[in-house]
Amino acid sequence: MSEEIHDVVIVGSGVAGHSAAIYAARADFEPVVYTGEDPGGQLTLTTDVENFLGFPDGVSGTELVQNGRKQAESFGARYEHRTIVDADLSERPFTLELNNGDTVTTRGLIIATGASARWVGAENEDAMMGYGLSTCATCDGAFHRGNDVLVVGGGDSAMEEALFLTKFAETVYIVHRREELRASEIMARRAEENEDIEFLWNTELVAIEGSRDEGVQGAKLVRHPEGHPTERMENGEGVEEIDFDCSGIFYAIGHTPNTEFLEDTPIALDEDGYIETESGMTTETGIEGVFAAGDVMDRDYQQAITAAGTGSMAALDLEEWLDAQEESATAETAPAAAD
Numbered sequence: 660m661s662e663e664i665h666d667v668v669i670v671g672s673g674v675a676g677h678s679a680a681i682y683a684a685r686a687d688f689e690p691v692v693y694t695g696e697d698p699g700g701q702l703t704l705t706t707d708v709e710n711f712l713g714f715p716d717g718v719s720g721t722e723l724v725q726n727g728r729k730q731a732e733s734f735g736a737r738y739e740h741r742t743i744v745d746a747d748l749s750e751r752p753f754t755l756e757l758n759n760g761d762t763v764t765t766r767g768l769i770i771a772t773g774a775s776a777r778w779v780g781a782e783n784e785d786a787m788m789g790y791g792l793s794t795c796a797t798c799d800g801a802f803h804r805g806n807d808v809l810v811v812g813g814g815d816s817a818m819e820e821a822l823f824l825t826k827f828a829e830t831v832y833i834v835h836r837r838e839e840l841r842a843s844e845i846m847a848r849r850a851e852e853n854e855d856i857e858f859l860w861n862t863e864l865v866a867i868e869g870s871r872d873e874g875v876q877g878a879k880l881v882r883h884p885e886g887h888p889t890e891r892m893e894n895g896e897g898v899e900e901i902d903f904d905c906s907g908i909f910y911a912i913g914h915t916p917n918t919e920f921l922e923d924t925p926i927a928l929d930e931d932g933y934i935e936t937e938s939g940m941t942t943e944t945g946i947e948g949v950f951a952a953g954d955v956m957d958r959d960y961q962q963a964i965t966a967a968g969t970g971s972m973a974a975l976d977l978e979e980w981l982d983a984q985e986e987s988a989t990a991e992t993a994p995a996a997a998d
């Protein structure tokens with residue numbers, strides 16, 4: 660266990676973590692950032708980011724986060740390639756356990772661990788993510804003007820993504836493994852009534868065609884009239900195989916917030932595992948000294964710019980809290996004024 664007690668530890672090195680690190684470092688708190696397994700976070704999975712303020716010609720996702728880290732380091736932030744596997748937030752200073760067994764202690768903590776989009780498990784998806792395969796229609800829909808795209812999923816977020824994509828795509832095909840949607844009635848109706856959306860019922864995506872140079876060129880789908888075709892394939896049943904032409908594929912089967920290490924702590928998580936922050940515009944978690952930023956506390960927007968925004972808010976909130984702690988400690992130790 661390290662003897663040093665840090666003022667600020669930031670867990671996560673996506674946009675939210677970098678932004679918090681820049682603010683905390685400029686305020687002289689010498690933050691330590693634990694990068695987790697994916698230094699740079701989800702933006703490293705995409706090629707061009709066209710909607711981040713200040714880049715009229717777009718910017719590569721990887722370049723954006725690499726520059727964010729450089730900027731934070733230039734002010735004194737220190738990055739360590741470790742993952743937090745457990746946390747004791749029941750008393751201050753807080754104790755965090757790293758994946759090499761070491762522990763670190765800190766007065767203030769910012770959690771910016773993001774929410775990972777769930778992947779389907781189709782062949783070639785690792786290679787094609789960010790090259791025509793995406794988990795974010797708001798981010799990448801505009802790359803598919805006039806083309807056909809697939810959306811995989813059957814819940815509200817799939818309907819939302821599909822409806823958004825109709826602004827650009829010729830036709831949006833929703834691939835769903837059953838003949839009935841999980842989406843709410845209103846969202847399902849909106850999608851079903853939209854003439855630019857078609858449903859591929861009882862169908863699943865099994866492989867993505869294309870290359871990083873050419874982008875997505877198509878998809879291999881399987882269908883069974885009674886649904887769940889891949890499960891049936893595994894059980895040796897016959898299925899219909901379909902080669903499908905499309906330029907883009909969007910996964911919309913939900914996100915998993917990276918909060919496993921918080922499960923035994925008093926931090927409030929919602930039913931899906933997102934961190935619940937106090938009401939109002941704040942990053943406070945309800946545990947004094949612990950703040951949350953980015954996608955891990957924001958299930959609605961999940962954009963780089965909003966993650967950067969809440970990252971800066973978390974650092975400012977923590978700075979104010981640390982200053983208040985110091986002031987009250989000074990007041991307690993100061994000699995009483997003479998009458």
Ligand SMILES: Cc1cc2nc3c(=O)[nH]c(=O)nc-3n(C[C@H](O)[C@H](O)[C@H](O)COP(=O)(O)OP(=O)(O)OC[C@H]3O[C@@H](n4cnc5c(N)ncnc54)[C@H](O)[C@@H]3O)c2cc1C
Nearest residue numbers: 671672673674675695697700701743773798953954961963
């Ligand atoms: C393919 C794709 C394209 C996208 N395109 C755009 C776009 O064009 N524009 C846009 O605005 N947004 C885009 N997004 C969304 C954007 O990437 C996210 O909103 C943003 O990355 C969220 O930042 P974050 O810092 O909250 O989380 P993340 O980027 O998810 O970063 C989380 C960080 O936490 C770390 N971590 C996780 N668990 C632990 C742990 N236990 N210990 C230590 N570290 C941990 C991870 O290693 C990672 O570094 C895209 C997303 C994807 C997947």
